[in-house]
Amino acid sequence: MDDRGEGEGGGENSELTEAVALFEKARNSVIFTSPSLYGASANIALVTRHSPASLREAGQASLVTPKVVAVPLESNAKGVILMGLMSEGESYKEMVDIAKSKEQRAKSDVKVLYAIGEIPLNRRPDGIDFLIVQNSHMTELATQADIVLPSTATFESEGTIVDYLGRIKYVHKAVEPAGEARSHREIFIEISKVMGKPLIKSGAKDTDIKKALKSKIKITSKPFKKKEWLDINPEEMIESINASVINGSRLLWLKETEEAWKVSIT
Numbered sequence: 001m002d003d004r005g006e007g008e009g010g011g012e013n014s015e016l017t018e019a020v021a022l023f024e025k026a027r028n029s030v031i032f033t034s035p036s037l038y039g040a041s042a043n044i045a046l047v048t049r050h051s052p053a054s055l056r057e058a059g060q061a062s063l064v065t066p067k068v069v070a071v072p073l074e075s076n077a078k079g080v081i082l083m084g085l086m087s088e089g090e091s092y093k094e095m096v097d098i099a100k101s102k103e104q105r106a107k108s109d110v111k112v113l114y115a116i117g118e119i120p121l122n123r124r125p126d127g128i129d130f131l132i133v134q135n136s137h138m139t140e141l142a143t144q145a146d147i148v149l150p151s152t153a154t155f156e157s158e159g160t161i162v163d164y165l166g167r168i169k170y171v172h173k174a175v176e177p178a179g180e181a182r183s184h185r186e187i188f189i190e191i192s193k194v195m196g197k198p199l200i201k202s203g204a205k206d207t208d209i210k211k212a213l214k215s216k217i218k219i220t221s222k223p224f225k226k227k228e229w230l231d232i233n234p235e236e237m238i239e240s241i242n243a244s245v246i247n248g249s250r251l252l253w254l255k256e257t258e259e260a261w262k263v264s265i266t
Contacts, residue, residue: 029066035077038070071164073234079162115141116184117151120240134187139243151184152177159185 023029033041045068072078108127115121116134124131124144133145136153158173177183182190192199 023066026066031066031068032071033068035070035072038068041068041070044068069164073237075163075169076161078164078166079160115145118154118241120237122240134184136181149187150179150181151187152181156181157183159183 031041031044045066108125110125111127111129112132113125113128113130114132114134118135118137122140124141130147131141131145132147132149133139133142134149134151135142136151136156138148142148154171155174156177157171159171161169161171163169189199
């Protein structure tokens with residue numbers, strides 16, 4: 001596809017041309033995009049909002065400013081952002097980038113890494129002085145950690161999450177936690193007490209979420225550039241997350257125990 005959006009089969013029949021035609025006719029449009037392409041989608045909203053006077057006079061600027069919604073793969077990604085946990089500094093991909101030499105990776109400014117929950121990470125980055133893993137299973141990354149904080153699994157937890165539209169979803173506990181595992185919230189509260197900045201043990205309220213959602217980011221024009229570091233391969237992520245559950249399942253432990261027992265009696 002060239003700069004005009006024309007493919008090898010011709011511009012008139014291209015999917016891009018069809019999309020533009022649909023967009024022009026829309027009376028109330030919404031653009032759903034991946035986080036990596038949010039900047040490009042925001043540009044479309046900005047262009048329709050500030051149409052040139054020449055187009056308005058010609059009757060060609062009847063476009064309705066669309067709403068832009070970024071839809072991440074993770075269910076509570078927007079809720080995490082509303083809590084103020086923004087991505088700053090190096091990403092995990094940058095810290096473990098195999099294109100860099102081990103010496104380059106070791107020069108990272110990140111010295112303490114706190115990995116929380118069932119996340120698709122399996123290798124300790126070079127240059128990390130202290131690694132904390134908070135997980136419900138002994139994952140490959142957890143085996144490389146300096147300290148492991150046992151947390152509850154998804155079905156052992158309760159609380160609230162915020163979906164990509166800002167709606168509160170309540171998560172109910174299905175089974176009691178195994179052993180001495182605690183929920184992420186309980187662990188955070190205990191750590192905050194030790195740090196001298198105790199958190200309040202209370203659930204999120206509708207009024208709190210609505211207040212947080214009122215804060216709006218001013219849309220500004222940016223290059224049509226894909227933020228690849230925000231891209232996530234769904235298959236790889238799901239496989240990585242499921243691996244910790246499958247490899248750490250009680251059935252697998254029983255199988256290993258049976259194999260060990262067979263060896264001991266032969």
